[in-house]
Amino acid sequence: MSNVIHPGHYNIPERKECIEEMLEKFGYEKTEAFCELNSYKYQYRHEQKNGQEDLDKAANYQDMLQHYQEEDPRFKIAEHFGLEGQKNQLIEEMAELTQALTKWNRKCGLGQPVASEWSVKALEEHIFEELADVKLVLDQVIHLMECEDQVQKVMKQKIERTFERIGEQNAGN
Template identity: 40%
Template sequence: MKKDIEKDIAFIAHYYGYEAQSRQLIEEMAELTQSINKKWRGENTGLYRGYYDDMKAITEEIADVQICIEQVKLLLGITDKQIESVAESKIIREKSRIREARRKTIS
Protein backbone atom coordinates (compact mmCIF):
# COMPACT_ATOMS: atom_id res chain seq x y z
CA MET A 1 0.00 0.00 0.00
CA LYS A 2 1.12 3.54 -0.65
CA LYS A 3 2.56 5.45 2.31
CA ASP A 4 -0.13 8.16 2.19
CA ILE A 5 -2.87 5.55 2.30
CA GLU A 6 -1.12 3.77 5.19
CA LYS A 7 -1.03 7.06 7.12
CA ASP A 8 -4.71 7.67 6.42
CA ILE A 9 -5.60 4.14 7.51
CA ALA A 10 -3.63 4.63 10.74
CA PHE A 11 -5.31 7.98 11.37
CA ILE A 12 -8.78 6.50 10.93
CA ALA A 13 -7.94 3.39 12.97
CA HIS A 14 -6.63 5.35 15.92
CA TYR A 15 -9.49 7.84 15.79
CA TYR A 16 -12.21 5.19 16.02
CA GLY A 17 -10.30 2.49 17.91
CA TYR A 18 -10.37 -1.27 17.91
CA GLU A 19 -13.95 -1.92 18.98
CA ALA A 20 -15.51 0.33 16.35
CA GLN A 21 -13.22 -0.81 13.55
CA SER A 22 -13.47 -4.50 14.37
CA ARG A 23 -17.26 -4.16 14.25
CA GLN A 24 -16.94 -2.26 10.97
CA LEU A 25 -14.82 -5.09 9.61
CA ILE A 26 -17.53 -7.60 10.51
CA GLU A 27 -20.10 -5.46 8.70
CA GLU A 28 -17.91 -5.09 5.61
CA MET A 29 -17.23 -8.84 5.51
CA ALA A 30 -20.98 -9.47 5.59
CA GLU A 31 -21.48 -7.04 2.71
CA LEU A 32 -18.76 -8.81 0.71
CA THR A 33 -20.41 -12.13 1.43
CA GLN A 34 -23.73 -10.73 0.25
CA SER A 35 -22.31 -9.33 -3.00
CA ILE A 36 -20.58 -12.62 -3.81
CA ASN A 37 -23.76 -14.53 -3.05
CA LYS A 38 -25.84 -12.21 -5.27
CA LYS A 39 -23.49 -12.85 -8.18
CA TRP A 40 -23.65 -16.61 -7.64
CA ARG A 41 -27.41 -16.64 -7.14
CA GLY A 42 -27.96 -14.49 -10.20
CA GLU A 43 -25.85 -16.72 -12.40
CA ASN A 44 -27.60 -19.84 -11.17
CA THR A 45 -31.22 -18.70 -11.09
CA GLY A 46 -31.56 -16.58 -14.19
CA LEU A 47 -31.82 -13.38 -12.15
CA TYR A 48 -28.41 -12.22 -13.33
CA ARG A 49 -27.95 -8.46 -12.90
CA GLY A 50 -24.94 -8.26 -15.12
CA TYR A 51 -21.24 -8.93 -14.94
CA TYR A 52 -20.25 -5.27 -14.60
CA ASP A 53 -22.63 -4.53 -11.73
CA ASP A 54 -21.64 -7.68 -9.84
CA MET A 55 -17.91 -7.16 -10.31
CA LYS A 56 -18.18 -3.50 -9.32
CA ALA A 57 -20.02 -4.41 -6.11
CA ILE A 58 -17.59 -7.20 -5.25
CA THR A 59 -14.58 -4.97 -5.95
CA GLU A 60 -15.93 -2.21 -3.72
CA GLU A 61 -16.63 -4.63 -0.89
CA ILE A 62 -13.17 -6.22 -1.17
CA ALA A 63 -11.67 -2.73 -0.89
CA ASP A 64 -13.77 -1.99 2.21
CA VAL A 65 -12.73 -5.29 3.82
CA GLN A 66 -9.06 -4.71 3.03
CA ILE A 67 -9.13 -1.22 4.53
CA CYS A 68 -10.74 -2.53 7.72
CA ILE A 69 -8.34 -5.48 7.91
CA GLU A 70 -5.40 -3.08 7.70
CA GLN A 71 -6.87 -1.03 10.53
CA VAL A 72 -7.48 -4.05 12.77
CA LYS A 73 -3.99 -5.41 12.04
CA LEU A 74 -2.50 -2.07 13.02
CA LEU A 75 -4.57 -1.77 16.19
CA LEU A 76 -3.67 -5.32 17.28
CA GLY A 77 -0.03 -5.12 16.26
CA ILE A 78 -0.26 -7.96 13.76
CA THR A 79 2.45 -7.73 11.10
CA ASP A 80 2.35 -8.68 7.43
CA LYS A 81 5.21 -11.08 8.15
CA GLN A 82 3.13 -12.92 10.77
CA ILE A 83 0.20 -13.23 8.38
CA GLU A 84 2.41 -14.36 5.51
CA SER A 85 3.95 -17.07 7.70
CA VAL A 86 0.56 -18.44 8.73
CA ALA A 87 -0.78 -18.14 5.18
CA GLU A 88 2.20 -20.04 3.79
CA SER A 89 1.65 -22.97 6.16
CA LYS A 90 -2.08 -23.03 5.39
CA ILE A 91 -1.40 -23.05 1.63
CA ILE A 92 1.10 -25.87 2.00
CA ARG A 93 -1.43 -27.86 4.05
CA GLU A 94 -4.22 -27.29 1.50
CA LYS A 95 -2.00 -28.30 -1.42
CA SER A 96 -1.23 -31.50 0.47
CA ARG A 97 -4.95 -32.16 0.93
CA ILE A 98 -5.58 -31.63 -2.79
CA ARG A 99 -2.76 -33.98 -3.75
CA GLU A 100 -4.15 -36.62 -1.39
CA ALA A 101 -7.67 -36.20 -2.79
CA ARG A 102 -6.32 -36.58 -6.33
CA ARG A 103 -4.48 -39.77 -5.35
CA LYS A 104 -7.70 -41.23 -3.91
CA THR A 105 -9.64 -40.28 -7.07
CA ILE A 106 -7.10 -41.90 -9.36
CA SER A 107 -6.85 -45.18 -7.41
Protein backbone atom coordinates in the same frame (compact mmCIF):
# COMPACT_ATOMS: atom_id res chain seq x y z
CA MET B 1 22.96 14.06 -2.13
CA SER B 2 24.76 10.88 -1.21
CA ASN B 3 24.81 7.24 -2.26
CA VAL B 4 22.55 6.50 0.72
CA ILE B 5 19.99 9.28 1.02
CA HIS B 6 18.54 10.77 -2.17
CA PRO B 7 21.09 9.27 -4.58
CA GLY B 8 21.33 11.13 -7.87
CA HIS B 9 20.37 8.14 -9.99
CA TYR B 10 16.93 8.15 -8.30
CA ASN B 11 16.34 11.82 -9.11
CA ILE B 12 15.54 12.42 -12.77
CA PRO B 13 15.32 16.12 -13.70
CA GLU B 14 11.76 17.45 -13.95
CA ARG B 15 10.38 14.44 -12.03
CA LYS B 16 9.79 13.52 -8.42
CA GLU B 17 12.19 11.22 -6.65
CA CYS B 18 11.59 7.58 -7.63
CA ILE B 19 10.19 6.52 -4.23
CA GLU B 20 7.66 9.37 -4.32
CA GLU B 21 6.49 8.33 -7.78
CA MET B 22 6.24 4.75 -6.50
CA LEU B 23 4.03 5.94 -3.65
CA GLU B 24 1.72 7.72 -6.09
CA LYS B 25 1.63 4.83 -8.58
CA PHE B 26 1.50 1.82 -6.24
CA GLY B 27 0.17 3.21 -2.95
CA TYR B 28 1.35 2.99 0.63
CA GLU B 29 1.07 -0.77 1.13
CA LYS B 30 3.35 -1.73 -1.77
CA THR B 31 5.78 1.13 -1.14
CA GLU B 32 6.07 0.12 2.51
CA ALA B 33 6.74 -3.48 1.45
CA PHE B 34 9.39 -2.22 -0.98
CA CYS B 35 11.13 -0.31 1.83
CA GLU B 36 10.97 -3.29 4.19
CA LEU B 37 12.36 -5.68 1.58
CA ASN B 38 15.11 -3.32 0.47
CA SER B 39 16.18 -2.83 4.07
CA TYR B 40 16.40 -6.59 4.48
CA LYS B 41 18.32 -6.98 1.22
CA TYR B 42 20.95 -4.40 2.21
CA GLN B 43 21.36 -5.95 5.66
CA TYR B 44 21.63 -9.41 4.14
CA ARG B 45 24.36 -8.59 1.65
CA HIS B 46 26.37 -5.92 3.46
CA GLU B 47 29.30 -8.21 4.34
CA GLN B 48 29.63 -9.42 0.75
CA LYS B 49 29.20 -6.13 -1.07
CA ASN B 50 29.38 -2.58 0.28
CA GLY B 51 29.78 -3.02 4.04
CA GLN B 52 28.77 0.02 6.06
CA GLU B 53 27.23 1.78 3.05
CA ASP B 54 24.74 -1.10 2.69
CA LEU B 55 23.96 -0.96 6.40
CA ASP B 56 23.35 2.78 6.03
CA LYS B 57 21.04 2.11 3.08
CA ALA B 58 19.20 -0.51 5.15
CA ALA B 59 18.74 2.02 7.95
CA ASN B 60 17.55 4.63 5.46
CA TYR B 61 14.91 2.24 4.10
CA GLN B 62 13.83 1.45 7.67
CA ASP B 63 13.43 5.19 8.29
CA MET B 64 11.39 5.55 5.10
CA LEU B 65 9.25 2.56 6.08
CA GLN B 66 8.51 4.11 9.47
CA HIS B 67 7.72 7.46 7.83
CA TYR B 68 5.32 5.92 5.31
CA GLN B 69 3.62 3.83 7.99
CA GLU B 70 3.08 6.98 10.07
CA GLU B 71 1.66 8.79 7.04
CA ASP B 72 -0.39 5.84 5.73
CA PRO B 73 -4.01 7.04 5.51
CA ARG B 74 -5.32 3.53 6.27
CA PHE B 75 -3.58 3.57 9.61
CA LYS B 76 -4.58 7.17 10.40
CA ILE B 77 -8.21 6.08 9.97
CA ALA B 78 -7.58 3.00 12.12
CA GLU B 79 -6.05 5.08 14.91
CA HIS B 80 -8.95 7.53 14.76
CA PHE B 81 -11.67 4.90 15.20
CA GLY B 82 -9.70 2.46 17.35
CA LEU B 83 -9.67 -1.32 17.51
CA GLU B 84 -13.22 -1.90 18.76
CA GLY B 85 -14.69 0.47 16.17
CA GLN B 86 -12.76 -1.13 13.33
CA LYS B 87 -13.58 -4.68 14.46
CA ASN B 88 -17.26 -3.77 14.26
CA GLN B 89 -16.69 -2.09 10.89
CA LEU B 90 -14.96 -5.24 9.63
CA ILE B 91 -17.95 -7.37 10.62
CA GLU B 92 -20.24 -5.00 8.67
CA GLU B 93 -17.98 -4.96 5.60
CA MET B 94 -17.66 -8.77 5.59
CA ALA B 95 -21.46 -9.07 5.71
CA GLU B 96 -21.76 -6.70 2.74
CA LEU B 97 -19.20 -8.75 0.80
CA THR B 98 -21.15 -11.92 1.62
CA GLN B 99 -24.32 -10.31 0.24
CA ALA B 100 -22.55 -9.16 -2.93
CA LEU B 101 -21.10 -12.63 -3.56
CA THR B 102 -24.45 -14.28 -2.90
CA LYS B 103 -26.17 -11.93 -5.34
CA TRP B 104 -23.49 -12.75 -7.94
CA ASN B 105 -24.14 -16.47 -7.48
CA ARG B 106 -27.87 -15.94 -7.84
CA LYS B 107 -27.36 -13.92 -11.01
CA CYS B 108 -25.33 -16.86 -12.34
CA GLY B 109 -28.28 -19.17 -11.80
CA LEU B 110 -27.52 -20.50 -8.31
CA GLY B 111 -30.72 -19.85 -6.38
CA GLN B 112 -33.53 -17.37 -6.71
CA PRO B 113 -33.28 -14.81 -9.49
CA VAL B 114 -31.84 -11.35 -8.83
CA ALA B 115 -33.69 -8.14 -9.64
CA SER B 116 -33.25 -7.30 -13.32
CA GLU B 117 -31.58 -3.94 -12.62
CA TRP B 118 -28.49 -5.86 -11.45
CA SER B 119 -26.36 -6.55 -14.50
CA VAL B 120 -23.43 -8.95 -14.31
CA LYS B 121 -21.09 -5.96 -14.73
CA ALA B 122 -22.80 -4.01 -11.92
CA LEU B 123 -22.61 -7.03 -9.62
CA GLU B 124 -18.94 -7.51 -10.45
CA GLU B 125 -18.19 -3.85 -9.65
CA HIS B 126 -20.16 -4.20 -6.41
CA ILE B 127 -18.00 -7.20 -5.44
CA PHE B 128 -14.83 -5.19 -6.17
CA GLU B 129 -16.07 -2.37 -3.95
CA GLU B 130 -16.89 -4.72 -1.09
CA LEU B 131 -13.55 -6.55 -1.45
CA ALA B 132 -11.80 -3.17 -1.18
CA ASP B 133 -13.80 -2.28 1.93
CA VAL B 134 -12.98 -5.60 3.61
CA LYS B 135 -9.29 -5.38 2.69
CA LEU B 136 -8.98 -1.80 3.96
CA VAL B 137 -10.58 -2.51 7.31
CA LEU B 138 -8.88 -5.91 7.70
CA ASP B 139 -5.50 -4.21 7.18
CA GLN B 140 -6.49 -1.67 9.82
CA VAL B 141 -7.48 -4.32 12.36
CA ILE B 142 -4.22 -6.21 11.77
CA HIS B 143 -2.33 -2.94 12.24
CA LEU B 144 -4.17 -2.07 15.44
CA MET B 145 -3.68 -5.57 16.86
CA GLU B 146 0.01 -5.47 15.84
CA CYS B 147 -0.24 -9.03 14.57
CA GLU B 148 1.08 -8.90 10.99
CA ASP B 149 3.86 -11.40 11.68
CA GLN B 150 1.51 -13.85 13.38
CA VAL B 151 -1.04 -13.56 10.55
CA GLN B 152 1.68 -14.15 7.94
CA LYS B 153 2.94 -17.21 9.85
CA VAL B 154 -0.53 -18.76 10.05
CA MET B 155 -1.21 -17.97 6.38
CA LYS B 156 1.99 -19.78 5.41
CA GLN B 157 0.96 -22.81 7.48
CA LYS B 158 -2.50 -22.85 5.91
CA ILE B 159 -1.07 -22.63 2.40
CA GLU B 160 1.32 -25.51 3.11
CA ARG B 161 -1.51 -27.60 4.57
CA THR B 162 -3.72 -26.92 1.56
CA PHE B 163 -0.97 -27.95 -0.85
CA GLU B 164 -0.55 -31.17 1.15
CA ARG B 165 -4.28 -31.82 0.81
CA ILE B 166 -4.18 -31.08 -2.91
CA GLY B 167 -1.31 -33.54 -3.25
CA GLU B 168 -3.24 -36.18 -1.32
CA GLN B 169 -6.28 -35.68 -3.56
CA ASN B 170 -4.20 -35.88 -6.73
CA ALA B 171 -2.37 -38.99 -5.49
CA GLY B 172 -5.63 -40.94 -5.61
CA ASN B 173 -6.32 -40.14 -9.28
